[in-house]
Amino acid sequence: MSKKIVLIDGHSILNRAFYALPVLTNSEGLYTNGVLGFLNILFKILDEEKPDYLTIAFDVHQPTFRHEMYAEYKGTRKGMPEELREQVPLLKEVLQAMKISILEKGGYEADDILGTLAVKAEKEGYQVSLVSGDRDLLQLATEAIRIRIPKTKKGGTEIENYNTNDVVETYGVTPIEFIDMKALMGDTSDNIPGVPGIGEKTASKIISTFGSIENAYEHIEEVMPNKARESMINNREQAYLSKVLATIKTDCELDYRVEEADYQDIYNEEAYNYFKRLELKSLLKRFDGMSLSNTKSSEKNETKFEVITEKKKAQETFDEAVRTSLKAAVGFYLVTEGDVLGLALSYGENTCLFLCGEESEDLAAQDIAAGLGRLFGAGSSFATIHLKEQLPYLPEGTEEKISDMAIGSYLLNPLQSSYECDDIARDYLKLTLPSQSEILGKGSYKEFLKLKKEESTAFFCNHAYTALKAMPFILEELKLKGMDSLYKTIEMPLVYTLYDMEQRGIKVNREELKEYGDKLTVGIDRLEKEIYELSGEEFNINSPKQLGVILFEKLQLPNGKKTKTGYSTSADVLEKLQAEYPIVGKILEYRQLTKLKSTYADGLAVYIGTDGRIHGKFHQTIAATGRISSTEPNLQNIPIRMELGREIRKVFIPEEGYVFLDADYSQIELRVLAHMSGDERLIEAYKQNEDIHRITASLVFHTPFEEVTSEQRRSAKAVNFGIVYGISSFGLGQGLNISKKEAEDYINRYFDTYPGVKAFLDDLVSEGKKEGYVTTLYGRRRPIPELASSNFMTRSFGERVAMNSPIQGTAADIIKIAMIRVNEKLKALKLRSRLLLQIHDELLIEASKDEIEEVRKLLQEEMQHAADLLVALEVDVNEGPNWYEAK
């Protein structure tokens, strides 16, 4: 293997890092977010590549014509903010302390320095990684030079990699041709004029056809389309100039020798002191082994993974795993894609991967199934990740034996955006693993196993390995935080419930859905004509930008108020104009219809499977409050509020011989509030078993119950909602369309009426501020970092979250308990009726006609008694031949 060198574009990465992270300072007031982000990326790359050499290049800020133009251009928008500027020297100091080779030279840009170094290193036989945030460098990609572009995705950084082929795949041109392509399309931020009228698509087409600008001019009469050809003819000079500007120099005069760029001693005392002073706490653990040895300690225990494709060897390994499972936990991960492709196992000190199917002639999926049967028969403690996806291939009866580390780490911190293996390894094992998209990209597991055997097997083994190693820490932490019961009795059993629901799916009448869509199309066409008529021209009504111009400029409608990047055309703005301007009503109606058509009529149709059912997915680790979410498609936002939309529920139907039973909690969140706050009057109000909004209105407005007007009731209802959302006078005013002052008055009256609620909400906020998190009745936590913010808006948001999360979260806990019990009970009683959907406070059951009464009772019972609160939970059950009728 040839030696590796990593070259980093210092300014570009620092810049990316700075904008990716929220502002962060140490206690001295030094800004550190850019430095922190830079170091995170640096360490990620070092851990991943373990290169032999490393250099970081900076351009010196003053010189070159090209650069001045750039500064000026940026100056017109926003210069480098002070917070970032001061981190440049700071970063250099830190890197110097780490004894990392830094290269900067006046007169050259970082691109040119990097280009020169990369080409030089390649010539000398090195494998080169060029790290930058800038796509310009793609022109340098070769087999030996890999361009790496870190992207700041939610939840961490991911790195896009480009060798020659990757550039071709992404842009349709070779790296060399990329220069010409860029020269044609131009780049304002680099001050490359390009050829007017040619964008990315056209440029790619021209260059992939002709190979270069020069050749394109030689055959200029063949260049298509006409517009591009003419523009090229008229801008010949500019095209050639652009090419010069776009070309990165590879022949800078640099006094640089690769051998001097080795980095031996990055974890030294001076560096440690810098990290400590900057309070880069998450990075400090990297210095743990410092005093023991100063040499390359990043060469940690490289776990060895074994790949098994022989039946005999597999049997023996299963034997060993079974023996281990009798006294210790075993980590596993089933690799599936339609079928089982393999199984990763981790036990004791051994981690291995069985491959079956196409990857092994000897080992079949049945062999793995048999092995799994033996293993789960013997052992009692297993750890994995994403259990729900593996359940189709696991034996029965694994409940209570398997832990899912993604579920556990979600409970420990529900704010993360993903709970993949690499996230968990980073958080609990301080291990840097490549993410799926980094090594796999967008390909399938099958391709992945074929093309990148070594990386893919390591990837799968890491799942089993990480599950085994991280699970004890996660379980311990859950216990410490009082969430072990939540985990064991709610979240893990729910995995199986959701799996059942996904498998069952819900039947949809395809023909009727089609008819519904056609009906919408008729209405859309009619409205479209009418709108064009009224506005005097044709335009794209779906474009808020174009619509804004038509309404507020051409037609001069008043109130072009709400802006951000133009006029707001949102429903609440338009509704206020509706009465006076007929076109506005048409637009609102048009919006409604197109929404129904695209999202529901057309959108749902593509998910109907061969069995005539839609098998949506339910996600358990998304919502910060503990709710479940639904995708592909989202079955939790099927229209109901408007009649026309509601109609679509008629296409959701039960199987022959079945009916739908729909059960929903009545005001579960308000009841939870009554319980948690212990407010006596609110509890009393519920005991009366009367319309709660009317009671509230009666109390708040000091009006006899019978005399409450519908207006008063509406206001009281809005206040009740507001309370649950984390009340604010502004928000309530918005919701009720009244002034902030009036809203404030309502809120005060409400709190006078229910003083216990006020005290409870105040307590939640102060608890959140003190502890950094709030909890539900079942111990589920929601951290609220916003409460510590000095920014008023951010902090206010945190306060509302502190008031809302325990209520919404407790309601979520309760219905989860109900779901598990309902599902279990139906199965235990051997009933054919089954749970299909959960919509936050509602369960939809497909009930066999001969079981209706039994199931109705069961639903009532289980849902009502899922929690024992100070106020009774009320459940309404409805029956119907489709979802529309059952609600």
Added chain:
DNA sequence: AATATCACG
């Protein structure tokens, strides 16, 4: 990839 809008609880 981000923004605007709107569907639900």
Added chain:
DNA sequence: ACGTACGTGATATTT
């Protein structure tokens, strides 16, 4: 004075 209701996901348009 600040400028917002809480929690999601899908689609179309624009950058």
